[in-house]
Amino acid sequence: MKKKLVMIGNGMAGVRTIEELLKLQPDGFEITIFGNEPHPNYNRIMLSTVLQGDKSIEDIIMNDWDWYKSNDIQLFAGEEVVEIDKEKKQVISEQGRKVDYDELIIATGSSSFILPVPGSDKKGVVGFRDIHDCEMMIKDSRQYKKAAVIGGGLLGLEAARGLLNLGMEVDVVHLMPHLMERQLDGTASGMLKKELENQGMNFLLEKQTAEILGDERVTGLRFTDGTEIRADLVVMAVGIRPNVQLAKDSGIYVNRGIVVNDYMETDVQNIYAVGECAEHREIVYGLVAPLYEQGKVLAANLAGIPTNPYEGTICGTQLKVSGCDLFSAGEIGDDEGTKSIKVHNEFDGIYKKIVIRDNRIAGIVLYGDTKDSNRLFRMLTKREDISGMTSVSILEASGCCGGGEAGDVAAMADDELVCGCNGVTKGTIVEAIRTNELTTVDEVGGCTNAGRSCGRCKSLISDILAYTLGDQYDTTAKKAGICGCTTLSKDEVVAEIREKGLTNVREVMNVLGWSQEEGCSKCRPAINYYLGMVHYDGYKDERDSRLVNEKMHANIQKDGTYSVVPRMYGGVTTAADLKKIAEVAEKYDVPLVKLTGGQRIGLFGVNKEDLPAMWEDLGMPSGYAYGKTLRTVKTCVGEKFCRFGTQDSMGLGIELEKKFERLDTPHKVKMGVSACPRNCAESGIKDIGFVGVDGGWEIYIGGNGGTDLRAADLLDTVKTKEEALEITGAYLQYYRETAAYLERTAPWLERMGLDHVKEVLADENMRKQLNERLDKTLERYNEPWNEAISDRAIKEKYYQVRSVSVE
Numbered sequence: 096m097k098k099k100l101v102m103i104g105n106g107m108a109g110v111r112t113i114e115e116l117l118k119l120q121p122d123g124f125e126i127t128i129f130g131n132e133p134h135p136n137y138n139r140i141m142l143s144t145v146l147q148g149d150k151s152i153e154d155i156i157m158n159d160w161d162w163y164k165s166n167d168i169q170l171f172a173g174e175e176v177v178e179i180d181k182e183k184k185q186v187i188s189e190q191g192r193k194v195d196y197d198e199l200i201i202a203t204g205s206s207s208f209i210l211p212v213p214g215s216d217k218k219g220v221v222g223f224r225d226i227h228d229c230e231m232m233i234k235d236s237r238q239y240k241k242a243a244v245i246g247g248g249l250l251g252l253e254a255a256r257g258l259l260n261l262g263m264e265v266d267v268v269h270l271m272p273h274l275m276e277r278q279l280d281g282t283a284s285g286m287l288k289k290e291l292e293n294q295g296m297n298f299l300l301e302k303q304t305a306e307i308l309g310d311e312r313v314t315g316l317r318f319t320d321g322t323e324i325r326a327d328l329v330v331m332a333v334g335i336r337p338n339v340q341l342a343k344d345s346g347i348y349v350n351r352g353i354v355v356n357d358y359m360e361t362d363v364q365n366i367y368a369v370g371e372c373a374e375h376r377e378i379v380y381g382l383v384a385p386l387y388e389q390g391k392v393l394a395a396n397l398a399g400i401p402t403n404p405y406e407g408t409i410c411g412t413q414l415k416v417s418g419c420d421l422f423s424a425g426e427i428g429d430d431e432g433t434k435s436i437k438v439h440n441e442f443d444g445i446y447k448k449i450v451i452r453d454n455r456i457a458g459i460v461l462y463g464d465t466k467d468s469n470r471l472f473r474m475l476t477k478r479e480d481i482s483g484m485t486s487v488s489i490l491e492a493s494g495c496c497g498g499g500e501a502g503d504v505a506a507m508a509d510d511e512l513v514c515g516c517n518g519v520t521k522g523t524i525v526e527a528i529r530t531n532e533l534t535t536v537d538e539v540g541g542c543t544n545a546g547r548s549c550g551r552c553k554s555l556i557s558d559i560l561a562y563t564l565g566d567q568y569d570t571t572a573k574k575a576g577i578c579g580c581t582t583l584s585k586d587e588v589v590a591e592i593r594e595k596g597l598t599n600v601r602e603v604m605n606v607l608g609w610s611q612e613e614g615c616s617k618c619r620p621a622i623n624y625y626l627g628m629v630h631y632d633g634y635k636d637e638r639d640s641r642l643v644n645e646k647m648h649a650n651i652q653k654d655g656t657y658s659v660v661p662r663m664y665g666g667v668t669t670a671a672d673l674k675k676i677a678e679v680a681e682k683y684d685v686p687l688v689k690l691t692g693g694q695r696i697g698l699f700g701v702n703k704e705d706l707p708a709m710w711e712d713l714g715m716p717s718g719y720a721y722g723k724t725l726r727t728v729k730t731c732v733g734e735k736f737c738r739f740g741t742q743d744s745m746g747l748g749i750e751l752e753k754k755f756e757r758l759d760t761p762h763k764v765k766m767g768v769s770a771c772p773r774n775c776a777e778s779g780i781k782d783i784g785f786v787g788v789d790g791g792w793e794i795y796i797g798g799n800g801g802t803d804l805r806a807a808d809l810l811d812t813v814k815t816k817e818e819a820l821e822i823t824g825a826y827l828q829y830y831r832e833t834a835a836y837l838e839r840t841a842p843w844l845e846r847m848g849l850d851h852v853k854e855v856l857a858d859e860n861m862r863k864q865l866n867e868r869l870d871k872t873l874e875r876y877n878e879p880w881n882e883a884i885s886d887r888a889i890k891e892k893y894y895q896v897r898s899v900s901v902e
């Protein structure tokens with residue numbers, strides 16, 4: 096006779112325990128599960144994708160209804176257990192259903208902690224724990240504008256990012272002076288804050304909520320210092336509380352969680368606890384990695400198979416917000432017993448801190464570059480003695496195969512963790528690939544569970560497949576993706592956008608199976624660019640997917656201020672414009688006024704909140720000194736004034752700049768027009784350059800005057816300005832359509848071949864079609880500075896420094 100196994104809670108830890116048990120003893124138990132949510136087991140970690148409204152519940156289901164049926168599991172979904180009768184060995188549900196058990200697992204998880212402040216029961220106050228919470232937030236975001244998230248920890252920041260994506264303005268309120276203070280030190284926390292501010296979040300630090308304002312529905316928050324903010328939606332992300340009341344009422348020993356021993360047994364025979372509701376050696380965990388370990392031990396215990404005890408877990412933390420690459424584990428602070436290695440590269444936005452105690456790594460904080468997190472985490476958890484190592488070799492893996500992905504994988508030890516959530520090592524994956532002849536990331540996940548939770552390790556799994564299978568690894572799968580979120584190349588992404596008619600960044604990431612639901616700072620701007628290039632006659636640009644300078648329409652400087660560079664077509668200005676610039680520089684106390692290399696005047700050191708007013712006062716178009724677009728057309732004075740000049744260089748330069756300004760290109764584009772071969776406008780090192788000769792213009796392409804100096808190649812010689820403009824249009828459009836995002840024309844030309852590009856541009860019909868598409872694209876653009884001046888929403892969203900009103 097099968098034993099009766101009942102489980103209370105249908106969440107991640109509980110169902111993983113059942114999966115493990117089914118592997119060990121498929122026919123050992125008659126299983127009944129109660130879950131008070133009306134869904135089958137889903138991936139709670141992925142709730143942020145549901146919050147953003149671009150994944151449905153179905154997408155995050157881990158075990159669908161059929162899974163329960165095919166494993167003969169009786170599931171009572173949407174039914175809460177309200178009593179455990181220890182004497183009768185029976186559970187009773189709120190509907191009065193009574194089910195007997197031989198063995199009982201309590202896997203009730205946690206609930207959001209709702210601050211016990213006046214008003215916390217008002218409409219519009221939610222936690223961030225389950226599908227119901229997400230649905231409420233999504234609904235409210237359609238009706239309301241201002242959200243406040245209380246809590247600047249992992250959950251709070253992920254919720255805030257989701258709400259921003261839903262179009263809300265978000266204030267994050269945090270009690271402490273630093274965000275994620277339990278995982279990050281002050282430096283890393285400051286970097287995180289800056290990045291999130293750039294993404295549009297507003298922070299109110301060291302603020303304690305005293306009251307939630309409003310009548311029936313929330314209208315704002317009041318803090319203990321008396322200040323207030325407006326809010327139509329309040330998300331509480333201040334912590335979780337284990338769901339232990341049921342166990343407590345049933346007489347099971349409960350401290351903060353349900354107290355269990357190393358085999359997940361409670362103090363009552365045949366009753367076990369696993370997951371966030373369990374307290375093991377005085378620790379209650381809130382991440383899946385330890386819970387899955389607990390589940391494994393419990394499954395073996397139930398199956399009667401000898402197993403090592405569960406002895407606790409050191410957890411590593413990551414944040415699922417694109418653009419914020421961070422990892423933290425162990426101790427983050429210093430004391431007299433620790434020494435730490437710190438590297439802070441402000442230029443690249445990278446910070447690393449390794450805390451060392453007794454010649455062993457005791458803590459890790461990585462921001463901006465987390466590629467060594469697995470290796471360092473292994474050294475921490477294995478307590479490796481590092482006394483023979485240098486600080487450089489601690490910080491960076493040596494890479495025995497010349498670096499790169501294969502080198503990185505080769506340098507990993509077999510026991511190095513690849514999937515932190517599921518505790519899967521490189522060795523286990525390599526073994527599974529070889530034994531089971533696995534060839535895809537999904538197959539590896541199916542066999543080892545790696546990549547099945549937060550999904551961040553999928554690109555590393557792909558590298559391990561490439562490393563293990565060598566040439567046998569399917570080329571479509573191993574080829575470098577446009578970033579770590581996908582294995583798809585630029586050409587494949589563009590082809591899919593065309594074929595499937597994908598129209599926005601979210602859709603591309605969802606439909607094409609991105610491993611990180613929010614993408615990253617590398618892929619989002621690229622996808623936005625490719626979408627605009629493909630849908631040239633009607634794409635609505637996604638400003639929030641752009642790189643920060645383009646989002647702001649101003650270049651951010653190293654001290655956090657911005658530069659303002661108005662357009663000066665062909666480098667030609669007037670006394671009136673010069674006066675305006677001088678007046679604005681004086682009025683706003685601009686610290687630096689400087690002539691730029693592109694023949695215009697830059698105002699440097701401008702505060703964010705002054706930008707729209709300055710633009711309005713200037714009344715000049717943006718010079719796009721920050722954009723992946725046409726920057727400048729440098730010209731010489733030419734035939735009008737120079738005695739050597741044979742052509743009207745200023746005239747052509749101004750026409751070129753007026754025609755192609757604002758055009759999105761894969762990377763910045765610079766032009767030069769010189770009226771004779773003396774080449775005063777340096778046309779030979781421009782993306783496209785013109786040199787006046789007797790009877791026409793020579794056109795040069797693919798030049799670069801930057802770090803990778805390249806002399807431009809002669810493309811053609813034309814007689815008229817009109818021809819020059821036509822060939823420029825075709826050239827730019829061909830570059831736009833065939834280059835990868837962030838590929839300059841110089842490497843692009845080398846890759847494509849000069850002869851090929853010449854051939855394409857020599858074809859009149861081709862030139863015509865390219866120009867037609869280009870002209871349609873150009874119709875799409877508006878002057879961005881004007882837009883910011885006239886559109887209040889843009890002004891408030893991007894340029895307002897928000898302050899707390901004091902009453």
Ligand SMILES: Cc1cc2nc3c(=O)[nH]c(=O)nc-3n(C[C@H](O)[C@H](O)[C@H](O)COP(=O)(O)OP(=O)(O)OC[C@H]3O[C@@H](n4cnc5c(N)ncnc54)[C@H](O)[C@@H]3O)c2cc1C
Pocket residue numbers: 103104105106107108109110129130131132139140141142143174175176177202203204205223224225250253338341369370371372380381382383384386415516549
């Ligand atoms: C938005 C979000 C993001 C997260 N991101 C990460 C991450 O990146 N990495 C990570 O490791 N972890 C993350 N977590 C945490 C992770 O989801 C949890 O650690 C994990 O889900 C806990 O599993 P569990 O089974 O213990 O509890 P749960 O998954 O909460 O399952 C418990 C279930 O039991 C039900 N239940 C409770 N009482 C009863 C009862 N009396 N009768 C019937 N059913 C009952 C609950 O409703 C719930 O469905 C995240 C959590 C959230 C909310």
Ligand code: SF4
Pocket residue numbers: 731732733734737738739740741744769770771772773774775776
């Ligand atoms: S490039 Fe020739 S025409 Fe132009 S300024 Fe120089 S010398 Fe004069």
